Amino acid sequence: MKKLSFILLIAIIGVCSAQNPKAEGGSFALMNATIHTVTNGTLENSNLLIKDGKIARIGELGSLGADVKKIDCSGLHVFPGMIDSGTSLGLVEVSSVDRTDDSREIGNVIPHMKALTAVNPNSALIPVTRVSGVTTVLTVPEGGLFPGQAALINLHGYTPDQMSAGFSAAVMNFPSSGKRGWWDRRSDEEIEKETRENMKELADIWTKVEQYHELDSIKANGGTSVSMDYYPEMKALLPVYRKEVPLMIEVNKEKDIRKALEWVEETGVRAILTGVEEGFRVADEIAEAGIPVIVGPTLSTPARDYDRYDRPYTNPSDLMEAGVKVAIRTSEAENVRNLPYNAGFAAAYGMTEEEAFKAISIIPAELFQVSDKLGSLEEGKQATLFISTGHPFETSTDVEHVFINGWKIPMQSRHTELYEEFLQRSPGLEK
Amino acid sequence: MKKQLIFIMILQFVVVSIWAQTKKGEVLIKNATVITITDGTKENTDVYIKDGKISKIGTDLSASSNATVVDATGQYVMPGIIDAHSHIALDAVNEATSPVTAQVWVGDALDPFDVSIYRALAGGVTISHAMHGSANAIGGQNETIKHRWGTVKMDDLRMEGAPRTIKFALGENPTRVHGAGNNIVPRTRMGVEQVFRRAFSEAKEYMESWDEYNANKNKRGYKGMAPEYDLQKEVVADILRGEIIVHCHSYRADEILMLMDVFKDYGVEKLVFQHVNEGFKVAPELAEFGAGASVFADWWAYKFEVYYSTAYNAAILTKNGVTTSINSDSGELIRHLYHEAAKTQKYGDLSDDEALKLITLNPAKQLGIDDRVGSLEVGKDGDVVIFKNHPLSIYAVPQMTFVDGVKYFDISDDQDDMRIYVDPSEDIDVMRSRTEHEKCMANAEWFLTN
Numbered sequence: 049m050k051k052l053s054f055i056l057l058i059a060i061i062g063v064c065s066a067q068n069p070k071a072e073g074g075s076f077a078l079m080n081a082t083i084h085t086v087t088n089g090t091l092e093n094s095n096l097l098i099k100d101g102k103i104a105r106i107g108e109l110g111s112l113g114a115d116v117k118k119i120d121c122s123g124l125h126v127f128p129g130m131i132d133s134g135t136s137l138g139l140v141e142v143s144s145v146d147r148t149d150d151s152r153e154i155g156n157v158i159p160h161m162k163a164l165t166a167v168n169p170n171s172a173l174i175p176v177t178r179v180s181g182v183t184t185v186l187t188v189p190e191g192g193l194f195p196g197q198a199a200l201i202n203l204h205g206y207t208p209d210q211m212s213a214g215f216s217a218a219v220m221n222f223p224s225s226g227k228r229g230w231w232d233r234r235s236d237e238e239i240e241k242e243t244r245e246n247m248k249e250l251a252d253i254w255t256k257v258e259q260y261h262e263l264d265s266i267k268a269n270g271g272t273s274v275s276m277d278y279y280p281e282m283k284a285l286l287p288v289y290r291k292e293v294p295l296m297i298e299v300n301k302e303k304d305i306r307k308a309l310e311w312v313e314e315t316g317v318r319a320i321l322t323g324v325e326e327g328f329r330v331a332d333e334i335a336e337a338g339i340p341v342i343v344g345p346t347l348s349t350p351a352r353d354y355d356r357y358d359r360p361y362t363n364p365s366d367l368m369e370a371g372v373k374v375a376i377r378t379s380e381a382e383n384v385r386n387l388p389y390n391a392g393f394a395a396a397y398g399m400t401e402e403e404a405f406k407a408i409s410i411i412p413a414e415l416f417q418v419s420d421k422l423g424s425l426e427e428g429k430q431a432t433l434f435i436s437t438g439h440p441f442e443t444s445t446d447v448e449h450v451f452i453n454g455w456k457i458p459m460q461s462r463h464t465e466l467y468e469e470f471l472q473r474s475p476g477l478e479k
Numbered sequence: 480m481k482k483q484l485i486f487i488m489i490l491q492f493v494v495v496s497i498w499a500q501t502k503k504g505e506v507l508i509k510n511a512t513v514i515t516i517t518d519g520t521k522e523n524t525d526v527y528i529k530d531g532k533i534s535k536i537g538t539d540l541s542a543s544s545n546a547t548v549v550d551a552t553g554q555y556v557m558p559g560i561i562d563a564h565s566h567i568a569l570d571a572v573n574e575a576t577s578p579v580t581a582q583v584w585v586g587d588a589l590d591p592f593d594v595s596i597y598r599a600l601a602g603g604v605t606i607s608h609a610m611h612g613s614a615n616a617i618g619g620q621n622e623t624i625k626h627r628w629g630t631v632k633m634d635d636l637r638m639e640g641a642p643r644t645i646k647f648a649l650g651e652n653p654t655r656v657h658g659a660g661n662n663i664v665p666r667t668r669m670g671v672e673q674v675f676r677r678a679f680s681e682a683k684e685y686m687e688s689w690d691e692y693n694a695n696k697n698k699r700g701y702k703g704m705a706p707e708y709d710l711q712k713e714v715v716a717d718i719l720r721g722e723i724i725v726h727c728h729s730y731r732a733d734e735i736l737m738l739m740d741v742f743k744d745y746g747v748e749k750l751v752f753q754h755v756n757e758g759f760k761v762a763p764e765l766a767e768f769g770a771g772a773s774v775f776a777d778w779w780a781y782k783f784e785v786y787y788s789t790a791y792n793a794a795i796l797t798k799n800g801v802t803t804s805i806n807s808d809s810g811e812l813i814r815h816l817y818h819e820a821a822k823t824q825k826y827g828d829l830s831d832d833e834a835l836k837l838i839t840l841n842p843a844k845q846l847g848i849d850d851r852v853g854s855l856e857v858g859k860d861g862d863v864v865i866f867k868n869h870p871l872s873i874y875a876v877p878q879m880t881f882v883d884g885v886k887y888f889d890i891s892d893d894q895d896d897m898r899i900y901v902d903p904s905e906d907i908d909v910m911r912s913r914t915e916h917e918k919c920m921a922n923a924e925w926f927l928t929n
Contacts, residue, residue: 144782173780349811353594354896357601357814382780389818392873441873443821463779467791467827470759471798477763 069458071204075099076456077112078435081121086128086402086410086424096126098431101454106427121435124448127405128424129183129432130440131412132387133342134322134377137177137185138167138201138211143381152191156246157253159218159288160280161196163189167208173382175461178203180385181434181447184213184422186377186412188296193246194220194253197284198296200416202432204452215416217320218288222299222308223247226351247307254315257282257289294318294415296342300325300351309337320415322377325351328363331370340373340415345380346390358397364407365398375415376407392441401441430454501627501635503531504884507542508865511551516558516832516840516854526556528861531883536855547886551865554878557835558855559605559862560816563773563842564726564753564806566610566921567595567813568636573612574619575923578657578665578674581645581714583619585611589633592900595810596636597628600888602814603864603877606638608806608846610753611646613728613919614656616665616674618646620714621726623846625862626880628887629899642847645718647675647727648919649734650784656923672737679745682715689716724749724847726773728919730784732760739768751845753806756788762799771802771845775812776819777826793837794827804842808919821871834871 076098083091083106097105097116112118141148150166167187177185183203189196197216205211223246225239234242260282266272287293299308300323309330312319321327322342327334334341343364350359368374376391378384387408395404413423421430431454438445450457506528513524513536525540526533542548566572570588574580589609599607605626611619623641630636649671658666665671688706695701717723725742729735729752742750751771752758756779758765758772765772777790789795796803805820807813820838823829829837843853852860861884868874880888 142780142783142786172786347811347815349598349814353898356893356895357598357897383777386777389873393815393818396868396874396876443818443871443873444824446825462787463789463791463826466759466787466789467795470762470789471791471795473760473763477767 069460071452071455071457073455075104075113075116076431076451076454077109077116077118078121078126079118081124081126081435083126083425084128084405085426086406087426088424096425096433098451098454101431103425103427103429103431103433106425119435119449123437125436125438126425127181127434127436127440128409128422128429129434129450129452130181130387130408131375131416131423132182132185132378132380132384132408133375133412133415134188134198134344134379135185135384136187136190136379136381137173137203137384138169138171138187139163139189140381141168141171141173151189153189153196156192156249157194157281158192158196159194159284161189162199162216163187163197164199164201164208164212164216167199167201167211169206169208169211172462173384174203175458176382176463177384178450178452178457179447179459179461179464180388181436181440181450182384182387183432183434183450183452185384186215186416188219190221192221193223193249194218194281194285200418202452204455204457213416213418213422215418217294217296217416218284219296219298222297222304222311223250224299224301224304226301226304250311253285254289257285261286261289288317289315291316291318294320296320296322298322302326302329305330306333309333309339312337312339324367325360325363327372328359328366331367331372334367335371340375340411341367342375342377342412342415343367344377344390346376346393347386361393361397364394364404368399368403373411373415374407375412376404388440389443395441401439404441500632501625501630501639501883502885504861504881504886505529505542505546506549506861506881506884506886507540507546508549508551508556508863509540511554511556511865513855514555514557514831514835514870515856516835517856518854520831526855526863528863528881528884531861531885533855533857533859533861533863536857549865549879555866555869555875556855556863557603557866557870558839558853558859559864559880559882560603560838561804561842561846561848561853562599562604562607562807562813562816562838563751563804563845564610564808565599565607565813566612566808566919567599567607567810568593568624569609572610572919572921573614573923575612575614575656578615578653578663579617579678579711579715580611580615580619581617581678581718582711583611584622585609585619586622586637589622589624589636591630591633591636592898594898595813596626597888597897598810599813600626600628600880600882601877601890601893603817603866603870603880604813605862605864605880605882606843606846606848606852607813608644608726608842610644610726610919612921612923613646613648613652614923616648616653616657616671617678617715618648620645620723623848625882626887627882627885631899638848640851643717643723644726644846645714645723647725647738649727649729649738650731651782652728652920652923668731668734668737671734672741675738675741676744678715679719679741679747682712682719683745685709685712686716686719718747719745721747721749724751724845726751726753726845728753729758730754730756730782730788732757735761736764739764739770742768749847754785754808756785756792758801759789759792759795762796762801765796766800771804771841772796773804773806773842773845775808776805776822790822790826793823794829797823797829797833797837798827802841802844803837804845805837806842817866817870817875817877818873821873824871831869831871 139151188198200213200215410423413419840853843849
């Protein structure tokens with residue numbers, strides 16, 4: 049009988065582990081950890097209580113209820129979840145298979161397209177990302193002049209709404225006068241013509257938004273009873289025009305950055321510059337304009353053959369030293385997990401470790417207006433954090449646990465599952 | 480006979496004089512932490528390179544007054560990093576016109592002006608395997624190059640004496656280019672196998688008919704004629720003779736097994752799989768065959784055939800006894816292969832030595848040059864790199880890179896513009912952004928967009 053129940057027990061364990069593990073809810077006490085708060089220094093040998101999805105307390109926790117699950121974090125470190133300020137995670141599954149790429153809709157001016165709509169909560173890429181401690185990403189549509197609205201998502205949830213971290217913003221690809229890659233076969237003349245046309249289109253659109261704003265204002269004040277036609281593009285750009293939300297402007301080339309700064313000054317929009325590959329050439333002007341930037345990937349080749357080999361590594365620190373607020377992104381989908389290394393290279397080439405970590409935590413939280421919830425370890429903020437054996441910039445560091453909104457995330461992904469199955473394959477060579 | 484001897488002597492003279500043209504340096508690196516790869520890591524140790532070769536490793540070494548002396552106190556010295564899969568320093572990558580193009584050779588299209596060479600040096604890479612692309616099942620021959628930046632002669636880049644290698648390719652790239660693009664075999668993985676079997680069989684017949692002719696041509700009464708010379712078949716025959724190492728672009732487990740079966744049937748043994756994202760699934764078979772695996776640290780999901788892969792690939796392969804390296808296939812990754820190797824500590828907990836072998840001794844073995852490079856041993860080439868901080872730390876920064884004892888990168892003497900040739904027709908206002916996956920498909924872009 050004993051033997052039978054043992055066999056049964058084994059069978060039950062077998063069945064349980066065959067299922068996809070679920071995230072675990074409830075209250076958790078992280079005991080005796082080194083807590084990297086980001087905003088209030090580092091606390092040695094301290095504790096952190098997770099309750100109702102939030103960081104309920106940091107420090108002495110007093111007596112804990114029986115329902116609180118204790119996790120011994122001696123020798124371990126707690127960091128706020130890392131935030132990637134520019135990805136296509138959730139929109140793109142296999143980039144070379146068109147049917148799995150929802151990042152590019154048809155149309156040059158389509159600011160009403162919402163990335164959140166097309167986020168696939170069941171993407172295999174999401175678990176691969178979050179087990180590395182990247183808990184939150186901005187997922188960004190790509191394409192023409194106004195390709196749609198980026199969405200900030202937490203990497204846990206069964207619906208886009210559950211994943212939403214409460215921020216979205218229109219994206220603009222500032223007319224570029226550069227080539228896009230080795231496959232870009234446009235001639236210099238064609239590029240120039242396209243840039244010119246896009247600048248003209250931008251001017252036309254802004255005139256229209258201006259008019260739409262006036263009509264909308266008149267209507268709001270009861271100045272007319274005439275109803276306005278369905279015009280989703282204008283409706284989407286209106287809050288940008290009115291400076292209620294930021295506009296994310298992708299711009300990389302020195303000359304283009306200068307033009308973008310002029311355009312921002314003329315229109316007065318609340319801009320965040322993204323990409324900013326040649327930011328180091330225009331750092332003082334960007335600082336003077338008081339515009340924050342999202343740079344990256346840091347791990348990329350210099351854009352021009354005549355640039356120093358380490359320009360992409362030093363770009364974040366060059367901008368920061370000029371006085372620009374800098375966040376770092378990967379521009380990745382499947383390898384968003386390399387975010388700490390993109391920040392790490394910025395740290396190896398000029399930033400301090402703390403500054404580089406801020407560029408993937410509190411600074412993006414501020415840029416995306418969620419610093420009351422994310423980006424640092426403070427009482428009252430969301431319990432979105434990770435526990436690791438060391439600093440996440442080092443590849444020798446293992447991430448042991450991840451919490452998103454207080455949910456303890458299973459530390460499993462396609463990559464770990466294949467490792468477990470194939471490290472010692474069974475059967476091996478024999479049939 | 481005498482004529483032949485004279486010819487050989489002249490040939491030797493020519494070859495030797497070409498070799499002699501590349502510079503050899505003398506340098507003494509003092510008080511470093513020396514990571515030898517094959518003989519442990521030694522604190523406070525000197526490395527002395529003379530005439531381009533490692534002459535001594537020890538303490539309190541002295542050198543002649545000609546030697547450059549570098550105080551590397553607090554720094555790390557390791558063998559120059561070797562990239563077993565790259566397309567830098569090439570003017571052309573893909574002869575994407577036929578499923579079999581064994582006759583072409585990227586060594587005819589070396590580009591010593593490619594600034595990527597300097598950027599690779601700045602990442603501590605001294606040798607790269609300049610490969611033909613993966614558009615064809617049997618692509619062109621590759622060239623193993625040393626990063627002797629500053630030369631305008633393409634011959635100076637060649638690693639003299641390195642074995643010949645050739646590129647093969649399986650899966651989506653050849654089937655997309657030839658099957659989907661040109662409506663010829665192969666459109667499927669079935670077709671890819673038959674391309675190899677046909678090429679090997681025809682080369683075998685060709686080889687045998689030449690062997691027969693050569694054995695009999697001087698015999699009295701022999702009436703046979705010389706077979707028609709065919710360079711493509713000559714090259715494939717050399718593969719059958721074991722004179723060329725095959726480096727095969729591959730992803731899926733089934734196609735990896737297929738190629739090993741084909742090779743067994745034709746008695747070909749020298750085989751390294753490139754990318755080989757699903758190599759971990761057939762690690763025991765790879766180990767049994769003795770095939771090498773040259774992998775990405777963490778690239779996956781950029782095409783369907785790498786959707787079911789894992790960043791633990793290098794660790795699984797290593798722990799199953801497969802000679803494994805980490806490559807770049809990219810002008811970007813080649814700049815930080817030390818960081819790519821370091822990722823195997825996150826994905827599979829490899830030791831420092833195991834991780835560093837992936838970018839030194841193991842790629843050297845895969846290229847057949849491990850008797851010359853890949854570790855710091857007396858008598859080996861003076862290809863070394865000096866790092867600030869341990870090379871597997873995120874804070875590792877290459878300080879100096881030497882090839883044959885000659886310094887080609889020095890962070891303290893790094894100019895803004897390191898080009899050695901400026902194209903007057905280049906519009907300097909055009910910049911490229913984005914790093915692409917698989918430089919392998921360069922020059923085959925027509926097939927990507929049509």
